Each structure stands twice: as C-alpha cells, then as structure tokens.
Amino acid sequence: MRTAGDVGPLRAGIVGCGAIAGNHVSAYRGVDGVEVVACIDIDEDRARTFAAEHAITQPVSSLDELFDLGVDVISVCTPHPTHEAVVIAAAERGVHVLCEKPITIDVASAERMVEACELAGITFGCVFQRRLWPSAKRIRAAIEDGRIGEPILARIEVLLHRDSSYYTATPWRGTWATDGGGVLMTQAIHYVDLLQWYLGDVEWVMTAADTFTHGDHIEVEDTLATTMRMSSGAIAQFTASTALTPGLGQRIAITGAAGCTVGLFEYPEGTEAVNDVWAVPGQAAYSYPSEILADRSLDRINSALAPFHAEQITDFVAAVRAGTAPAVTGDDALRSLRTMSAMYRSMSSGRPERPGDLQPLHTERTSR
Known part of the structure; x- marks a missing residue:
C-alpha cells in the first residue's frame, strides 16, 4: 500500500x-x-x-x-x-x-x-x-468568516434538459435498480453536496416528485421539490428537473441573518459557475445572462468540467x-446519500423524513 x-x-x-x-x-x-x-x-x-x-x-x-x-x-x-x-x-x-x-x-x-x-x-x-469552483469557495469563506451572519435560508434550483436519447442510449440509466433515482441521484446530487458543505447536516426533508416528461423511458423521477430543515435551524428550498427545454441552469443562494445573500449560478450546465448575486454591503454585485442559450451535449458538459x-x-x-x-x-459522500435517501422516502411516504433513519432507498416508481 x-x-x-x-x-x-x-x-x-x-x-x-x-x-x-x-x-x-x-x-x-x-x-x-x-x-x-x-x-x-x-x-x-x-x-x-x-x-x-x-x-x-x-x-x-x-x-x-x-x-x-x-x-x-x-x-x-x-x-x-x-x-x-x-x-x-x-x-x-x-x-x-x-x-x-x-x-x-x-x-x-x-x-x-x-x-x-x-x-x-x-x-x-x-x-x-463543483466544490473546487472559486465561486463556491468564496461562498464557503463568506459563511465561515461570519460576514453574512448565521445562515437562515438556502435556495437551490437544478433546472436542466435531458432528451430521451440520454436515457435510451445507456440502458442502466433511469431505473431504480441501476441508477438509484433520477434527477436527484444523478444531477442534483452535486447541489445536495454543496448545500451540506455550506450548512451542515439536514434534520428533515419533505419532498414531492413525479415523472412528467420522461415517463415513456424511465421509471424514476424527472422533477422534484423539497423543503428541508437543517440541523442548524436554517431552512432550504430545493427544486430540480430534467424536463426543461432548454435547460435554465443551476444555482444555489444562501441568505444570512445579517440580511446578506451570496450565491452562484452554473449556466449553461457544466460551465464554471459565477457568483451571480453577492448582496454584501460594500461588495454588492449581480450578474445574470442576457440571453437563453442552447443546451449542451453531455460530452461538452464533461469537457467543461x-x-x-x-x-x-x-x-x-x-x-x-x-x-x-x-x-x-x-464520509462527505455518505452524508449526501443519507439526505437523498430521506428525500426518496418522503416522495413515497408523503411525510417528512429524517436522514438518520437509515432505511434503503425506495425502489418503487413515484406517482402523483
């Protein structure tokens, strides 16, 4: 060794x-x-x-x-x-x-x-x-040095496009047995990781999900919305979907008790994120795209990352x-998986679920 x-x-x-x-x-x-x-x-x-x-x-x-x-x-x-x-x-x-x-x-x-x-x-x-982006590190530093105050609110959006060939060309995608889930497990997991890197453990989650667009070729969710209570007391709202055409990117924003908000925006998917909002006194800056861009191929997303x-x-x-x-x-990856496990259980149970309840991920298709 x-x-x-x-x-x-x-x-x-x-x-x-x-x-x-x-x-x-x-x-x-x-x-x-x-x-x-x-x-x-x-x-x-x-x-x-x-x-x-x-x-x-x-x-x-x-x-x-x-x-x-x-x-x-x-x-x-x-x-x-x-x-x-x-x-x-x-x-x-x-x-x-x-x-x-x-x-x-x-x-x-x-x-x-x-x-x-x-x-x-x-x-x-x-x-x-994505933890290695300068914009992601800058948010972490702003939380750790106290400049935004104690975090009280997080907002996460993962709004992506996938066409049918993304799933049909790779048979293990889109099934509970081999993919383990849909947009949450495969795409939004990066932002589950960022959320917990910034705010720590999750106390409970309440999740609703469905398969609105890709139901003909996947059995897992393509869209979800979640409310989370963090162990710190902060609240998070988390939405994710692969049903958009075109995709509108991914972002996370953290608001602190001082009223300051710091965030990053990944658009188009795979592009190095920028700090699109930095509402800190004396440092205020905002950056938003001026046009909607075409969706990137998976090869281009991977190359950009x-x-x-x-x-x-x-x-x-x-x-x-x-x-x-x-x-x-x-351990970091295990923590994200525990949170996602609770989210999948909540999709099925219709109740809040805790990451500490270490049950297997659900293997039943989510339905309305």
Missing part, C-alpha cells in the same frame, strides 16, 4: 471506460509523478479501445489483474451499483480510491465502503468537483502522498 512519505511515481488505474473516464486520465497525467498504467471495463473491447485512444499500455480483464500491476490508486467510473464491490476490493488490496458520484445508491452499502476504507487505512474520496476534475484529482493525489483527508471524503 502506498503510504505517506513514499517517493517514486504514483501508479493509477481506471475502472470503467465510459464518458467521464477520459477526464480522470487527463487529470492524472497533469499531476507530476503520476502514471496511468492500466484500465478495465466490463466490456473488454471498450477497454481496449479506450486504452488505445488514451495511450494506456495495459487494458486488463479483471480487478485482480489490475491490482497485480501494483497500482497505488484507482478511479471508479462504473455504474452506481457496482461501486461497492470495486471499492471494497481495492481496500482489501490497500489501493487508494477516488469514486465518481454517487458512491453507491444504498446507504448501508455506502457505510460498508467507508468502513472498509477506514479499516484498511486507505484514502477514499468522491468526485464533487474537466479542469475541476483535474483540480480535485490533484488534491486527491496530494492527500494520498501526505496521508491527509482529501477535499471530498467518503
């Missing part, structure tokens, strides 16, 4: 060769002293093609073969329900893990992953690259080398 203070190149492997994996390869190669030595995918032809496209010398056919190459760290870029098996196998071999979000679709599964990594003494991180994948992977490599916690830990 790679431990703090070890010298020499860090050997990285890629598990899963889908759309986002290229960002990981490029990011590792941008860090001094890191070599991407191997990749693996359940589809061996895709692994070989990916290896050829990215000049990776060793596409392999099993996790054991990957670990036997002496990798120090892996990126997990496979479908959500497969994450647990990969992460636990890596922990057993003493290999550090950076996992794409969500770390899994079930709270108990996520707890097993976190525990296995803690017992093995390996670094376990999850990709929430690549610099922040790179920043997060740079941070993760530094954490592995130093034996410190990465910017986003497995």
Whole structure:
C-alpha cells in the first residue's frame, strides 16, 4: 500500500471506460509523478479501445489483474451499483480510491465502503468537483468568516434538459435498480453536496416528485421539490428537473441573518459557475445572462468540467502522498446519500423524513 512519505511515481488505474473516464486520465497525467498504467471495463473491447485512444499500455480483464500491476490508486467510473464491490476490493488490496458520484445508491452499502476504507487505512474520496469552483469557495469563506451572519435560508434550483436519447442510449440509466433515482441521484446530487458543505447536516426533508416528461423511458423521477430543515435551524428550498427545454441552469443562494445573500449560478450546465448575486454591503454585485442559450451535449458538459476534475484529482493525489483527508471524503459522500435517501422516502411516504433513519432507498416508481 502506498503510504505517506513514499517517493517514486504514483501508479493509477481506471475502472470503467465510459464518458467521464477520459477526464480522470487527463487529470492524472497533469499531476507530476503520476502514471496511468492500466484500465478495465466490463466490456473488454471498450477497454481496449479506450486504452488505445488514451495511450494506456495495459487494458486488463479483471480487478485482480489490475491490482497485480501494483497500482497505488484507482478511479471508479462504473455504474452506481457496482461501486461497492470495486471499492471494497481495492481496500482489501490497500489501493487508494477516488469514486465518481454517487458512491453507491444504498446507504448501508455506502457505510460498508467507508468502513472498509477506514479499516484498511486507505484514502477514499468522491468526485464533487463543483466544490473546487472559486465561486463556491468564496461562498464557503463568506459563511465561515461570519460576514453574512448565521445562515437562515438556502435556495437551490437544478433546472436542466435531458432528451430521451440520454436515457435510451445507456440502458442502466433511469431505473431504480441501476441508477438509484433520477434527477436527484444523478444531477442534483452535486447541489445536495454543496448545500451540506455550506450548512451542515439536514434534520428533515419533505419532498414531492413525479415523472412528467420522461415517463415513456424511465421509471424514476424527472422533477422534484423539497423543503428541508437543517440541523442548524436554517431552512432550504430545493427544486430540480430534467424536463426543461432548454435547460435554465443551476444555482444555489444562501441568505444570512445579517440580511446578506451570496450565491452562484452554473449556466449553461457544466460551465464554471459565477457568483451571480453577492448582496454584501460594500461588495454588492449581480450578474445574470442576457440571453437563453442552447443546451449542451453531455460530452461538452464533461469537457467543461474537466479542469475541476483535474483540480480535485490533484488534491486527491496530494492527500494520498501526505496521508491527509482529501477535499471530498467518503464520509462527505455518505452524508449526501443519507439526505437523498430521506428525500426518496418522503416522495413515497408523503411525510417528512429524517436522514438518520437509515432505511434503503425506495425502489418503487413515484406517482402523483
């Protein structure tokens, strides 16, 4: 196992060769002293093609073969329900893990992953690259230094477009068993993470959801609205949808007891967010788009986020080398999953639900 203070190149492997994996390869190669030595995918032809496209010398056919190459760290870029098996196998071999979000679709599964990594003494991180935006860090600093007062209100909007091909071209998307949920689990999760990074734990949630647009090809929600009470006492309103044409972007705004509001706006999707509202005395600034823009393809969204994948992977490599916690830990990802689990239970029960009630995510289609 790679431990703090070890010298020499860090050997990285890629598990899963889908759309986002290229960002990981490029990011590792941008860090001094890191070599991407191997990749693996359940589809061996895709692994070989990916290896050829990215000049990776060793596409392999099993996790054991990957670990036997002496990798120090892996990126997990496979479908959500497969994450647990990969992460636990890596922990057993003493290999550090950076996992794409969500770390899994079930709270108990996520707890097993976190525990296995803690017992093995390996670094376990999850990709929430939007935390690395300067605009996101600026909001965090404004909360921590008290300049907006104690936060009392958060407003989150995730207003996106997805067409039918987004789901039909990738069979595991849009089902409870393999995707674990819809717009909440796959897109809005980034803003669940930001909300809790800013305001801490959630005490309870009350959520309504439905499938208004994509019901012919998905069984999960495409639209939701949630009220949250944070453990701090703050209140949050959270809306999300993939039913818009065109999408209208994503934003989060935090209001403090001093009356000040600070926020960020991601538009179009994948673009580095700007602080669209900064209502702090002496620093007031507002920025809004002058026109509605066309929706971006998933490839363009991923490409636009690549610099922040790179920043997060740079941070993760530094954490592995130093034996410190990465910017986003497995515990952070588990906390987001607990909150989403409560939101899904509330969709089904029609009642407020608490993240601490660690029940499985609902696997029934939400209905009106």
